[in-house]
Amino acid sequence: MGSVPPELSLDFRPTFVPKTICTFLKEVSLIGNVPDKVSKLDAFVKRLEEEMRKIDAFKRELPLCMLLLNDAIVALKEESVQCMSRNVEPVLEEFIPLKNKKENNRSEEDGALITNKKEKDSNNNCNNNKDKKNWMSSVQLWNTDDDYSSISHKLDSKRKDGDSSQGCKNRGTATAFMPFKMNLGFAVRKEEKEEIPVHGLTLLTPGIKNLKEESCSTGSRTSCSRAVSSSAPNAQSTFRSVPQPLSHHQQQQQQQQQQTARKQRRCWSPELHRRFVNALQQLGGSQVATPKQIRELMQVDGLTNDEVKSHLQKYRLHTRRLPASTTSPANQSVVVLGSGLWMSQDQYGESSKGSSSQSGSPQGPLQLATNTGGTSNPGGDSMEDDEDAKSESYSWKSHIHKPGKDDV
């Protein structure tokens, strides 16, 4: 409100005001002499490259600077090349529009230079697009020097093609799009990959989830557990090691995943359940069998006590609740039948009921792909033989197993 210090006033003019590229190009365009032009351009490029070298160490902190520099360098080089090759008129139209649109529109001077492309400038969108284009394209550029030439090449040819056309739209979309693709490739770059894996991983992590999902729903039912999920933690550890700042959302996700990191849920296939029930029976019923015993009897590779425990809990729940609610005699009879069904072959083929060992079921140890305990699951797909196993996971509902209760 009071007096404004000179540095802050609008007319503040530093002694050294680096020319903007626009200004520079304007100047250059005024030079009639081609060699002069080229040398000027080259000089500027050199300075830019030098600058780039300086901030190279901070490229991660100053990505936009890199972009800008690259952008400028490419453009100038291009310009230089064109000057030399064509040796004709200045082909600055491409670049000039980038800057001060208003000025360009009005000023006679500029008008003379940009004649053809004036219309482009009159439209802000065009400028934006162009900006984008250049920015994006530079992304690819500052990756590797190798890409450099090829890319400027691309730009060059592109320019020649699209130049005559309505430019703005065409270029805006076409060129802006390309860089996106390039950007992907750029993400794969080794150096960058190691240092800034955030981008990739943010995407990757959810991807893994999906993967797991799929393997479960698509692949063999029983093998959907740990084998797959084990890969997730790995990815997460990578993820965690990244110091890069994450968005709030990302952080939350990360935290959740870290904390929870839920294992792939066990799919209780009918086959699995059958074994479970068999074991139960051998042990004297669900009320007396303990998870550990059950698990051992089930001989299912990769099955954990917790899983069995959980399943047992559910089993007990289901077997417990039915009797009370079922009041009608019919239901009761069902109850009986239910328990019978449980063990009868209806559901699981043969009655393993009385069998002293799960011999009822000829199959040997079931091996799940889930190698929790680090158990190697050699057979891996041992489940393949059991079609039951492959079918959907067991459904409590479908089997009204009554509490024949500790059936046995």
Added chain:
DNA sequence: CAGTGAATAT
């Protein structure tokens, strides 16, 4: 360990 119940994730 085993059992449970509740909270959560799928």
Added chain:
DNA sequence: AATATTCACT
């Protein structure tokens, strides 16, 4: 909505 998994207790 049904199931599975985890967690916190006991």
